[in-house]
Amino acid sequence: MADELVMPRLSDTMERGTVARWIKHEGDLVASGDVVAEIETDKATMEYQSDLDGTILAILVADGETAELGAPIAIVGEPGEAITPRPAADHTSVTAPVGASSAPATPRVTTAPVKASPIARRIAEESGVDLRELAGRGSGPDGRVVRTDVERLIARAGRREELPPPRAVAPVAPPAEAEVVDATRIQTVIARRMSEAKATVPHFYLTAEIDMTRAMTTRAELNAALAATGEKVSVNDLIVRACGLALHDNRQFHRSWIGGKVAYHPHANVGIAVALDDGLIVPVIREVERKTLRQVASEARDLAKRARTGQLRQPEIEGGTFTVSNLGMFGVAHFAAIINPPEPGILAVGATIERAVPVAGSIAIRPIMNLTLSADHRSSSGADGARFLQSVQRYLEAPILLVG
Amino acid sequence: MADVTYREALRLALDEELARDPNVFLMGEEIGRFEGSYKVTAGLWKKWGPKRVRETPISEEGFVGAGVGAAMLGLRPVVEIMTVNFILVAMDMVVNHAAKVSQMFGGKVKVPMVIRTPGGAGAQLTAQHSQSLEVFFAHTPGLKVVSPASPADAYGLLKSAIRDDDPVLFMENLVLYNLTGPLDTTAGDGAIPIGVAKVVREGGDITIVSHSYTVRRCLTVADRLAQSGIEAEVIDLRSLRPLDVDTVIESVRKTSRCLVAEEGWATFGISAEIAARVHRACFDDLDAPVERVGSAEVPMPYAKSLELAAMPLEEKIEAAARGLLAECGVL
Numbered sequence: 018m019a020d021e022l023v024m025p026r027l028s029d030t031m032e033r034g035t036v037a038r039w040i041k042h043e044g045d046l047v048a049s050g051d052v053v054a055e056i057e058t059d060k061a062t063m064e065y066q067s068d069l070d071g072t073i074l075a076i077l078v079a080d081g082e083t084a085e086l087g088a089p090i091a092i093v094g095e096p097g098e099a100i101t102p103r104p105a106a107d108h109t110s111v112t113a114p115v116g117a118s119s120a121p122a123t124p125r126v127t128t129a130p131v132k133a134s135p136i137a138r139r140i141a142e143e144s145g146v147d148l149r150e151l152a153g154r155g156s157g158p159d160g161r162v163v164r165t166d167v168e169r170l171i172a173r174a175g176r177r178e179e180l181p182p183p184r185a186v187a188p189v190a191p192p193a194e195a196e197v198v199d200a201t202r203i204q205t206v207i208a209r210r211m212s213e214a215k216a217t218v219p220h221f222y223l224t225a226e227i228d229m230t231r232a233m234t235t236r237a238e239l240n241a242a243l244a245a246t247g248e249k250v251s252v253n254d255l256i257v258r259a260c261g262l263a264l265h266d267n268r269q270f271h272r273s274w275i276g277g278k279v280a281y282h283p284h285a286n287v288g289i290a291v292a293l294d295d296g297l298i299v300p301v302i303r304e305v306e307r308k309t310l311r312q313v314a315s316e317a318r319d320l321a322k323r324a325r326t327g328q329l330r331q332p333e334i335e336g337g338t339f340t341v342s343n344l345g346m347f348g349v350a351h352f353a354a355i356i357n358p359p360e361p362g363i364l365a366v367g368a369t370i371e372r373a374v375p376v377a378g379s380i381a382i383r384p385i386m387n388l389t390l391s392a393d394h395r396s397s398s399g400a401d402g403a404r405f406l407q408s409v410q411r412y413l414e415a416p417i418l419l420v421g
Numbered sequence: 422m423a424d425v426t427y428r429e430a431l432r433l434a435l436d437e438e439l440a441r442d443p444n445v446f447l448m449g450e451e452i453g454r455f456e457g458s459y460k461v462t463a464g465l466w467k468k469w470g471p472k473r474v475r476e477t478p479i480s481e482e483g484f485v486g487a488g489v490g491a492a493m494l495g496l497r498p499v500v501e502i503m504t505v506n507f508i509l510v511a512m513d514m515v516v517n518h519a520a521k522v523s524q525m526f527g528g529k530v531k532v533p534m535v536i537r538t539p540g541g542a543g544a545q546l547t548a549q550h551s552q553s554l555e556v557f558f559a560h561t562p563g564l565k566v567v568s569p570a571s572p573a574d575a576y577g578l579l580k581s582a583i584r585d586d587d588p589v590l591f592m593e594n595l596v597l598y599n600l601t602g603p604l605d606t607t608a609g610d611g612a613i614p615i616g617v618a619k620v621v622r623e624g625g626d627i628t629i630v631s632h633s634y635t636v637r638r639c640l641t642v643a644d645r646l647a648q649s650g651i652e653a654e655v656i657d658l659r660s661l662r663p664l665d666v667d668t669v670i671e672s673v674r675k676t677s678r679c680l681v682a683e684e685g686w687a688t689f690g691i692s693a694e695i696a697a698r699v700h701r702a703c704f705d706d707l708d709a710p711v712e713r714v715g716s717a718e719v720p721m722p723y724a725k726s727l728e729l730a731a732m733p734l735e736e737k738i739e740a741a742a743r744g745l746l747a748e749c750g751v752l
Contacts, residue, residue: 134708134749136677156750157709164677164708165750280650 019094020069022053024084026156027065028331030206031058035083036090045073047093054090059202060298061331069093074100087153087160133162140167146174168276203296214358219394222353225406227413229369229384235416243311253289253343254314256366256388256409258419261285261305261313263408264339270405271338273359274395280359288337288357289317291324298324299357301337310420345369351387362392362402364409386413422605428598430572431461431537433606434579435499439469442497445583448475448484449501458503459539459598485511485536489518489588492534497583502538505554505592512557519588520563531586535579539593541634541684542732548720551728553633553685558590559661559694566661567615568592570636572602574659577613585615592661594634594684618665620672624652626751627742628672630695631682632658635733639682642739649752653742661691669695670702677708680745682738687715709748714741 024034037055041047052064053073071093078090092100131152133141141148148162151170155162191197200208232255239250264271264285272281285306288299300320302313323329342354343366351367367387374383388409392402412418425433438445451458453466453476466474477484481502488498502508508515519532542551559566565587569575575593582589605611621636622643629639636657643653654672658665673679679699681692692713699711717731746752 134677135705136708139705157748161748163749283648 019074019092019098019100020071021089022065022067022069022091022093023160024078024086024088024090025056025065026086026154027056027063028058028060029335030060030210031086032154033083033085034058036078036080037062038080039076041067041073043073043076044096047071047073057202058331059206060334061329062327063331067093072096074098085154131162132157132160133167134164136164137162137167140164140171144171146170172276201296203293203298207296210357211355214355218356218358220353220356220391221394221399221402222389222391223399223402223406224351224387224389225410227386227388227410228374229386229413232413232416233369233384235420239310239420248311248315249318250310250314251317252345252369252386253341253366254310254317255413255416255419256343256364257287257289257302257305257317257341258308258310258313259409259412260287260339260341260364261302261308262412262418263405265306266408267401267405270361270392270397270401272396273338273361274393275359279396282338284338286336286338288340288360289321290340290342290354291321293325298329298334299337299340300324300329300333301335303336339363341366345386351389353389354391356391356393358393360393361396362390362405365389365391422603422607424601425572425604426598427569427572427575427593427600427602428459428461430576430602430604431579431593432463432465433604434576434583434611435462436465436468437610438499438580438583439465439473442583444495445497445499446473446475446491447499447501448477448488450477450479450503452476452501457501459595461537461598462501481507481511482514485514486518488534488536489514489522489532492519492532492588493522493530497533497535499535499537499583502536504550504595505538505540506550506552508536508538508554515558515564515588515590516561520561523587524563532588533584533586534588535582535585535591536588537579537591537593539595539598541594541596542716542721542728543596545723545725545728546721547723551721553683553716555590555592555633555661556685556690558592559664559691561662563588564662565589565615566592567659568594568633568661569659570594570597570621570633570657572600573604573611574613574619574657576604576606577611578615578659580610580612581615584612589615592633596634597637600637613659616660616663616665618659618668619657620654620668621657622653622655624654625676626651626653627678627680627746628654628656628669628676629680629682629738629742630656630658630669630692632661632691633684635682635684635738638733638735638738641735642742645735645739646742651742651746651752658691658695664694664698666695666698666702669699673699673703674706677703677706678745678749679703679707679711680714680738680742681711682714682733682741684733685715686718687713688718690715709745712741712745714738 035057037057039054041053047067048070049068051067053067054065055062056065074094075092078084131148133148151162151166153160155166157163272279284304286301286303287305288301290297290299302316339360340357340363345366345368348368352365354363354365356363369384369386371382372385373380390402390406452462453474456463488500491498522532540553558564567578569578582591631639639655643655646653681695683691696711714733714737
């Protein structure tokens with residue numbers, strides 16, 4: 018009996034995927050678990066493993082083509098079996114057209130039953146949510162719409178209602194002389210996530226000046242000792258390690274506000290913002306509190322390198338509990354960054370600049386670095402954030418603790 | 422409040438009931454001079470003598486039948502079957518007599534008898550001695566079945582079982598005998614009503630239902646899930662017949678996800694019953710079908726590696742919980 022391979026959900030935020038290339042082709046035998054294709058999501062390119070056994074009878078979405086989540090992309094069955102491939106476009110038409118609900122007197126025409134769990138149906142009905150918006154795109158088996166999908170949809174809808182209505186202005190047309198191109202997937206995701214973050218997360222900001230004298234000495238000593246191995250520790254590695262330890266020390270800061278609950282993070286998974294040619298990506302170093310400074314440095318270097326060549330795997334850009342964003346290399350003295358929800362905060366790192374500072378009653382020239390913490394005021398108070406920042410400062414000003 | 426073992430809690434309850442009611446007596450193989458194969462009756466023969474603590478030959482059908490007769494005539498026998506596996510030769514006495522006599526005599530005769538017996542696996546006792554057969558009795562109208570998972574529940578439920586006018590199968594578990602837990606013997610007499618489940622851990626993300634030793638495993642699983650930010654509610658059924666399904670329903674209405682784990686075989690098992698009732702009562706509350714975990718559907722193998730593979734250990738329960746949560750887009 019022929020069955021369909023469908024466009025899988027490979028990231029939380031993807032809504033459609035592109036077949037980068039088929040590895041198996043029509044006529045090839047596949048077993049469950051075989052990699053059949055590479056799929057480009059909004060964030061990364063990932064391998065797609067078949068969950069079916071049989072022969073690929075037809076490929077419905079060719080290399081480079083895009084399909085909605087849950088849409089069939091290939092048919093698998095017995096050789097010679099008669100198949101009637103359902104065109105991929107059929108699937109997308111299940112989604113209700115925007116504005117369809119504005120004519121309540123007209124009975125709705127359902128094109129296909131939506132597969133949803135009973136509680137998802139009940140919550141949708143009670144909240145007046147149209148389940149067809151989620152048809153085939155749920156997080157359950159075979160795209161079954163489940164409770165969290167509906168709750169997320171309601172949360173989004175709620176947020177839309179809270180926002181002031183858009184001002185009635187003519188749509189902004191790009192200036193005639195501008196060159197207009199389609200946004201890349203990464204740009205689209207950044208635009209959406211950053212707008213959501215700024216609109217829904219109440220940020221507060223704390224800045225501290227760090228005396229980097231000892232950190233710079235420690236780093237120089239380390240790098241001299243490591244010269245033969247080719248390893249190198251950067252200022253950013255010191256900061257990431259300091260954040261990992263400080264997050265671990267400050268449980269009351271290291272927690273996220275998620276759907277009305279407070280989630281405490283057992284491990285410090287620190288993301289490092291890596292600038293791309295056009296955009297950015299945030300690979301995550303896991304369990305930083307358990308790793309040595311050298312491990313952090315070598316992982317950071319590997320992740321940053323693969324980030325720039327587009328070779329990160331999905332799990333490497335998920336699960337962060339904090340982010341470090343460093344613009345020091347551009348000479349930026351200080352800045353405030355936007356939180357990547359649901360993380361509790363993000364640390365903006367400025368350049369280390371020699372400054373005249375009072376030391377023991379006289380003026381000394383010291384390398385000073387500004388750190389600005391953006392924190393989510395739903396998960397932490399100003400004092401929680403301040404204690405965390407103070408920990409970071411303590412580790413950076415006594416850097417022996419970072420290697421100890 | 423002192424910490425006692427499950428075994429001591431049972432012995433305390435027996436001792437106190439022997440003191441409270443002269444109609445109570447114990448009967449079973451090697452429970453006197455030898456103090457029981459698992460030492461639950463330690464010291465009782467010395468204290469109460471051979472009339473109240475009766476030693477029997479190896480003759481389960483005979484002494485279970487004697488228990489039924491004694492109970493019909495007004496005594497309160499507490500019969501020990503060395504392990505549940507040996508009750509099979511006495512099934513006629515349990516199912517056709519103990520369970521039915523009262524109803525067939527129009528309620529004029531009662532059978533206030535307790536049969537205490539341990540089940541469970543994990544000690545390489547192989548196929549015939551590693552079973553959890555409580556479902557046979559939970560299936561049978563006319564019987565009551567309890568299966569405590571903690572010393573305090575063992576103590577309190579045994580007291581209630583002895584005082585109950587119906588025949589009660591009191592299902593113990595070999596691994597539980599050495600488990601320690603708090604027992605407060607100062608507040609009242611400690612009897613715990615039969616037919617009331619207990620929420621032993623509160624949580625809002627998934628309901629995990631079990632009984633007997635499996636409850637301990639589920640609590641460990643709940644701790645592991647908590648490390649992933651999942652709060653599991655763990656329910657100890659305590660009684661299998663009557664079954665307190667309301668406590669389970671109330672929990673599932675809150676969590677919308679339900680996993681049932683048992684040491685018996687899941688096919689036609691306790692978990693099948695719970696799943697059926699939850700699907701009926703909570704259909705509109707469920708986010709995914711009820712998931713079940715039981716022992717592998719084979720006679721228990723002897724080889725240690727195979728025995729471990731067949732049992733519903735923490736890893737299997739955790740994997741089932743995570744699978745269920747993944748089906749619901751959580752985790």
